[in-house]
Amino acid sequence: MKVVVLGSVNQDVVCEVERLPGPGETVLSLRSRTNLGGKGSNQAVAAARAGGQVEFVARVGQDADPELRKSLREHGIGLTAMREVPGARTGRAYITVADGENQIVVDPGANFHWELETELGTLAEDGLLGSADVVVAQLEVPVPVVAWAARRARRFVLNAAPAAPLADELLRRCDPLIVNESELSTFSGATAETSAEAFDQARALCLRGIPSVVATLGAAGSVWARRVDDPATVVGTYQPAPQVNAVDSTGAGDAFVGALATALADGSDLGACVAFATAAAAVAVQSPGTHASYPTRDQVVIALAALPPAQRLV
Numbered sequence: 001m002k003v004v005v006l007g008s009v010n011q012d013v014v015c016e017v018e019r020l021p022g023p024g025e026t027v028l029s030l031r032s033r034t035n036l037g038g039k040g041s042n043q044a045v046a047a048a049r050a051g052g053q054v055e056f057v058a059r060v061g062q063d064a065d066p067e068l069r070k071s072l073r074e075h076g077i078g079l080t081a082m083r084e085v086p087g088a089r090t091g092r093a094y095i096t097v098a099d100g101e102n103q104i105v106v107d108p109g110a111n112f113h114w115e116l117e118t119e120l121g122t123l124a125e126d127g128l129l130g131s132a133d134v135v136v137a138q139l140e141v142p143v144p145v146v147a148w149a150a151r152r153a154r155r156f157v158l159n160a161a162p163a164a165p166l167a168d169e170l171l172r173r174c175d176p177l178i179v180n181e182s183e184l185s186t187f188s189g190a191t192a193e194t195s196a197e198a199f200d201q202a203r204a205l206c207l208r209g210i211p212s213v214v215a216t217l218g219a220a221g222s223v224w225a226r227r228v229d230d231p232a233t234v235v236g237t238y239q240p241a242p243q244v245n246a247v248d249s250t251g252a253g254d255a256f257v258g259a260l261a262t263a264l265a266d267g268s269d270l271g272a273c274v275a276f277a278t279a280a281a282a283v284a285v286q287s288p289g290t291h292a293s294y295p296t297r298d299q300v301v302i303a304l305a306a307l308p309p310a311q312r313l314v
């Protein structure tokens with residue numbers, strides 16, 4: 001049940017507004033706050049809260065808030081591989097939230113200050129990555145660092161957020177590749193209006209060589225597609241989400257990815273992992289913030305009971 005999360009740490013500056021601003025527009029904030037975030041730290045916390053034994057590989061600045069380590073440790077997360085980079089500033093994210101939707105701009109700072117590509121294999125982190133049941137990464141750190149993690153992992157999960165062009169060699173190691181609707185369209189070259197279209201695109205990506213793909217569709221749930229032994233055959237399911245009162249979707253995708261990683265490390269099949277992750281994300285959107293909104297394993301199990309049944313697509 002060992003999960004290694006490699007990824008970003010950000011200090012989130014969150015402004016709640018009545019509606020998201022358009023281009024060139026200024027809006028006044030109703031309330032603002034700062035909290036810990038970054039897709040990496042969010043996914044590490046979500047995986048740990050869901051019951052995983054988690055180690056976090058990350059880079060922060062020397063300005064990192066001491067509360068950061070304390071809070072991650074309180075979730076039981078191993079931090080030997082979360083290193084401070086001299087002269088760099090911890091990443092920051094500027095987040096605007098309205099009506100359960102959000103917009104995010106990230107200033108990566110230390111998240112983009114890693115050792116040279118040729119040095120990565122000599123780090124203590126190399127052994128950590130190789131010892132995990134599941135390694136999870138996102139794209140708020142440099143792609144060569146993600147590719148290193150993928151090569152070392154026994155089972156590699158990539159949340160391709162924010163979306164970026166990726167080499168086939170890296171994509172072929174993603175089992176699964178997890179994307180939201182807009183990230184899916186970056187990889188597929190088309191937009192998906194329905195769950196059936198999202199599944200078709202996920203299926204096409206599997207046929208191009210990715211072992212499995214999960215596409216999250218917000219309040220509509222998610223679809224997954226997986227290649228089976230015959231490489232031309234793909235199976236998959238639509239997993240609807242339960243109807244809930246969503247107050248803040250920030251980091252809900254991270255709740256999904258972290259919970260899914262823990263379920264995978266537990267040995268569950270992809271369909272069961274997606275159901276578990278959907279239940280975790282449904283709990284997370286019902287309260288504000290990221291880490292503070294992530295459910296414990298028991299809370300996920302309760303939410304699972306209210307999950308609509310999955311619908312087999314092929």
Ligand code: RIB
Pocket residue numbers: 008010011012036037038039042092093104106140250251252253254290
């Ligand atoms: O996915 C949500 C996260 O994206 C925020 O916590 C922010 O830091 C950005 O990385």
